Amino acid sequence: xxxxxxxxxxxxxxxxxxxxxxxxxxxxxxxxxxxxxxxxxxxxxxxxxxxxxxxxxxxxxxxxxxxxxxxxxxxxxxxxxxxxxxxxxxxxxxxxxxxxxxxxxxxxxxxxxxxxxxxxxxxxxxxxxxxxxxxxxxxxxxxxxxxxxxxxxxxxxxxxxxxxxxxxxxxxxxxxxxxxxxxxxxxxxxxxxxxxxxxxxxxxxxxxxxxx
Amino acid sequence: xxxxxxxxxxxxxxxxxxxxxxxxxxxxxxxxxxxxxxxxxxxxxxxxxxxxxxxxxxxxxxxxxxxxxxxxxxxxxxxxxxxxxxxxxxxxxxxxxxxxxxxxxxxxxxxxxxxxxxxxxxxxxxxxxxxxxxxxxxxxxxxxxxxxxxxxxxxxxxxxxxxxxxxxxxxxxxxxxxxxxxxxxxxxxxxxxxxxxxxxxxxxxxxxxxxx
DNA sequence: ATAAAATTCACCCGTTTAGGCGATTGATTT
DNA sequence: AAATCAATCGCCTAAACGGGTGAATTTTAT
Numbered sequence: 001x002x003x004x005x006x007x008x009x010x011x012x013x014x015x016x017x018x019x020x021x022x023x024x025x026x027x028x029x030x031x032x033x034x035x036x037x038x039x040x041x042x043x044x045x046x047x048x049x050x051x052x053x054x055x056x057x058x059x060x061x062x063x064x065x066x067x068x069x070x071x072x073x074x075x076x077x078x079x080x081x082x083x084x085x086x087x088x089x090x091x092x093x094x095x096x097x098x099x100x101x102x103x104x105x106x107x108x109x110x111x112x113x114x115x116x117x118x119x120x121x122x123x124x125x126x127x128x129x130x131x132x133x134x135x136x137x138x139x140x141x142x143x144x145x146x147x148x149x150x151x152x153x154x155x156x157x158x159x160x161x162x163x164x165x166x167x168x169x170x171x172x173x174x175x176x177x178x179x180x181x182x183x184x185x186x187x188x189x190x191x192x193x194x195x196x197x198x199x200x201x202x203x204x205x206x207x208x209x210x211x212x
Numbered sequence: 213x214x215x216x217x218x219x220x221x222x223x224x225x226x227x228x229x230x231x232x233x234x235x236x237x238x239x240x241x242x243x244x245x246x247x248x249x250x251x252x253x254x255x256x257x258x259x260x261x262x263x264x265x266x267x268x269x270x271x272x273x274x275x276x277x278x279x280x281x282x283x284x285x286x287x288x289x290x291x292x293x294x295x296x297x298x299x300x301x302x303x304x305x306x307x308x309x310x311x312x313x314x315x316x317x318x319x320x321x322x323x324x325x326x327x328x329x330x331x332x333x334x335x336x337x338x339x340x341x342x343x344x345x346x347x348x349x350x351x352x353x354x355x356x357x358x359x360x361x362x363x364x365x366x367x368x369x370x371x372x373x374x375x376x377x378x379x380x381x382x383x384x385x386x387x388x389x390x391x392x393x394x395x396x397x398x399x400x401x402x403x404x405x406x407x408x409x410x411x412x413x414x415x416x417x418x419x420x421x422x423x424x
Numbered sequence: 425a426t427a428a429a430a431t432t433c434a435c436c437c438g439t440t441t442a443g444g445c446g447a448t449t450g451a452t453t454t
Numbered sequence: 455a456a457a458t459c460a461a462t463c464g465c466c467t468a469a470a471c472g473g474g475t476g477a478a479t480t481t482t483a484t
Binding site for chain 3: 154155185
Binding site for chain 1: 274276277280301305307308309310312313327330331333334335336337338339340341343344346347349350351375376377378380408410411412413414415416419420
């Protein structure tokens with residue numbers, strides 16, 4: 001089954017070369033190419049793409065706005081952004097709008113085809129420099145709440161889960177089919193690993209650090 | 213100038229093949245390869261790498277902990293994670309710890325070399341499937357569910373706050389300059405309003421509903 | 425094969441909680 | 455003026471919890 005691709009790109013030479021590239025590859029079909037996103041919903045309806053190649057800078061409706069519009073109506077369509085500059089704000093906005101991938105325009109044609117394929121399969125291809133910016137944004141957000149990695153065993157994680165539910169030792173023993181002393185034993189170890197010494201502290205830490 | 217690479221990987225065959233791969237490429241040098249991260253700081257000091265290839269699952273100190281340690285002492289060193297499974301939590305933890313890239317172990321050798329090069333240049337190479345998970349985590353942070361309104365008095369809110377901190381009744385009494393029986397009284401009322409009957413349940417509900 | 429874990433269980437002891445059934449004071453509302 | 459409610463305090467009891475020590479078994483890793 002070939003992958004149907006629609007192109008939104010205001011630069012005509014680039015748009016045409018993309019459409020030729022896609023149409024010339026057996027696994028792909030170019031079902032539409034458009035110079036702007038003014039009639040984006042109509043265009044999508046007529047071309048029924050699996051993947052959209054979207055230029056970020058277009059006159060009229062920007063690529064980012066177009067992503068929001070498409071994702072609202074057709075959440076299953078994957079969108080691959082293309083841009084000349086790896087501008088932080090635009091990357092961030094695109095991600096929030098629901099774009100799946102982010103390529104720089106200097107990306108060689110063969111990689112573009114790869115990326116479209118990956119996108120169709122649910123991946124999110126992005127050039128390493130773009131990915132680095134995404135990670136930076138991520139790390140900034142978690143900088144306030146630095147999360148230490150805590151390695152709990154399977155059983156411990158299970159017990160902790162019950163603790164968060166509010167279960168007593170007795171109840172945990174019942175659900176896990178083990179004795180209450182074993183539950184205590186696990187909980188002692190959990191407390192050590194979490195550096196706490198009561199149920200409530202453990203619960204608080206577990207939730208905040210998303211250990212459950 | 214060649215890129216100096218250190219390897220942390222508990223699987224010996226894989227470790228050796230990686231080191232051969234790197235040593236055999238003119239632009240790279242393998243300055244160290246280690247089976248675990250127990251002496252990670254010493255190992256880094258002796259091998260002085262530009263880029264570290266880090267297995268995420270290792271006995272003793274996990275790869276994620278190792279990243280934290282390295283990044284703390286040597287923030288300029290770039291770290292490329294390697295793992296068999298694209299597990300959400302581990303990816304998230306790695307990113308927060310400061311890893312620069314994230315490769316699945318099935319990545320072909322040539323791509324590994326590309327990725328090391330990208331990493332050294334400040335990029336963050338990752339396989340599309342990993343990138344997709346990162347984006348999902350990003351997009352998730354925007355969606356929040358509305359909650360039932362719970363009307364706590366000022367004092368009750370204060371006491372609940374202490375509960376979430378992990379304080380005992382006695383400690384709360386001390387902080388609030390009230391008797392322990394008064395604390396109990398407030399907590400009884402809080403339990404009624406939250407429809408719970410234990411500290412841990414109250415803490416869980418308080419955090420999840422952002423009552424604190 | 426051997427060391428290192430994870431998992432299981434037991435007993436003791438003192439502290440903490442939870443639930444019950446009270447009470448008094450002050451502020452706010454009706 | 456009466457009612458309501460938040461905030462304060464007390465006592466009793468049974469259950470739950472936390473910490474300590476110790477040990478057998480199984481799984482996993484080297």
